Amino acid sequence: MTGKPASNRVYLVYVKDEEAGMSGQEKRKTRDAEATKKRIMQAAKKEFAKHGLAGARVDEIAERAKANKRMIYHYFGSKEDLFQAVLEEAYLDIRTAEQKLDLEALPPDEALERLVRFTWNYYLKNPEFITLVNSENLHRARHLKKSERIKIASRKFVGMMDGLLDRGVKEGVFRPGIDATQLNITIAAIGYYYLTNRFTAAIVFERDMMAKDALEERLAFNIDTVMRLVKV
């Protein structure tokens, strides 16, 4: 009736996570902002990859990350901002891995084959990347547009391919006049399409697209395709 009404909320005491017999796993520290952020990012990557931006559920991400939903909003601001963070990290990861291929140290044709193999294997081992990119394109690259870091990393990547093609032409192993962008897109396409559309393709072609020999056959076919395209 008078003054402030007493809070009717009930708060539980923190439960120590030292459950008996649960050792072996490194014990989660009680407070660790970076670790929590990382767990949220990982969980979000999975969830966004599985259901797309619209289909993903923030509650699900929180649960998977073993974090409170409030933390997501604390660290990332909104569902969309979280998506953007996840997407940016995914792009940066593949671009970084590409830089590590050290293609400059190899003869042009070997370098190109290595790139085709790498691209294929990266998609294969990081299926979330493909789905995230699909989602982002459904949203007309609205999020990627904002990332300056991605633009810089992309330029470096395109430059690397330009250099590789030039070198191949100079050494007489590649025919001249090939556009680096077109080649890049093709290398990505022949792997990406196979993997992203493997479910519908399995029905159309009545094959198990993910069988070990099917995957090997595809990689060999793709290398062949690219080599026939560039060789003199």
Added chain:
Amino acid sequence: MTGKPASNRVYLVYVKDEEAGMSGQEKRKTRDAEATKKRIMQAAKKEFAKHGLAGARVDEIAERAKANKRMIYHYFGSKEDLFQAVLEEAYLDIRTAEQKLDLEALPPDEALERLVRFTWNYYLKNPEFITLVNSENLHRARHLKKSERIKIASRKFVGMMDGLLDRGVKEGVFRPGIDATQLNITIAAIGYYYLTNRFTAAIVFERDMMAKDALEERLAFNIDTVMRLVKV
């Protein structure tokens, strides 16, 4: 107080759609199940293509179709069933168009080029197809799996390609040993990937992917890629 309470709903009188000066367009009949169904399908195709299955809004579809939401559930049962209907129609449409190409009447190399051109142009003119397929793959082809009609149409399509390759080998214009499925996937991939990922690609490659000359360049590159792949 007693007996049935009177309905408190207010019903509006049907509004005749003979708005002054709106002629020229063929007047919509007051009752036309087929037309309504078709409008719903078209609206759904747009909405699903634009936002994906999860992102699409049934209310939006109803509005765009100028139909009542109840009609969607009356004709299609559920949002998912509507998606399935739209997807099936989309697949049937491209498979039908392919059959009409009459590739058997052409020399093998010309037939193949025609198919590459057709595939590219079909994707270009039917952007919803690509996005629907992406959505369906996000859902692991859950809906397509149920469609027997698609399976039959697919078999016919694969058979056509098999025949074309065989004929090319016999006539000595194609090299032997090419797998029809791999080739098919590649033909689709190099067009599909370019178009579906045009938004992120525009950022990575800093190009306008949809500029007229960019599109022409890509088609030429794709034809070249396929021809180098199959020719002896």
Added chain:
DNA sequence: TAACGAAGTAACCAGTTAGTGCGTTAATTG
């Protein structure tokens, strides 16, 4: 022409979902 089934409609509902208010608890620092 009465009557019946199909086409059409608006209001409603129950469950979901992104996002918050407001509090507690652990770590850090003066």
Added chain:
DNA sequence: CAATTAACGCACTAACTGGTTACTTCGTTA
């Protein structure tokens, strides 16, 4: 060690959304 700061958590809500109820009205046909 007191005070401040940052991490964390529960309960809640406003808006949304797929689906339904309960009707009206049109077109056809027995």
